Amino acid sequence: MHAVFKPHHFLDFLYEMAENNGVFDTFSPYGHVMGTYGNLLSAGKIDTVTFTPGADSACAPCRKLKDGICTDIFPPEVAARYGDDRKYDYNLRLDMAIMQALPCVFSFDLERSIDEVYALLREKLTPEIILLNWPRENRPELTFRGLEMAIRARTPE
Numbered sequence: 001m002h003a004v005f006k007p008h009h010f011l012d013f014l015y016e017m018a019e020n021n022g023v024f025d026t027f028s029p030y031g032h033v034m035g036t037y038g039n040l041l042s043a044g045k046i047d048t049v050t051f052t053p054g055a056d057s058a059c060a061p062c063r064k065l066k067d068g069i070c071t072d073i074f075p076p077e078v079a080a081r082y083g084d085d086r087k088y089d090y091n092l093r094l095d096m097a098i099m100q101a102l103p104c105v106f107s108f109d110l111e112r113s114i115d116e117v118y119a120l121l122r123e124k125l126t127p128e129i130i131l132l133n134w135p136r137e138n139r140p141e142l143t144f145r146g147l148e149m150a151i152r153a154r155t156p157e
Contacts, residue, residue, distance in 0.1 A: 007098040007106040014146035032062035044153035
């Protein structure tokens, strides 16, 4: 199966894989399918991936997505912290920074094997790159643990 992911969503999946022991909640009040794609990654069912700074497979059915643009707005206190009112603007900046920090993995519009992506991440991903993403507790540790879980899910027994 092929999937298109935003770089920060992909790193979120790895983090949440470890955080939730490989089980993602599939309910979304907005209609996105983040949990579905998280479960597919946890089960090793994504074979190829393409990275994008735009709307990805997981956010495609979201009600907040209009003409390929996320229309979700941050609450004022969050907007003040991140310097953006719109999640779209913040996420675009975030995905560009992640891609520029690790272009050998996150170059846009290039279909590649998920196993190649995992191997490159195992070799080149650093805590500094992980911390470009949204702040979350134990983000580097859990992202690295999730990466190992994702690799194991792809390894035949």
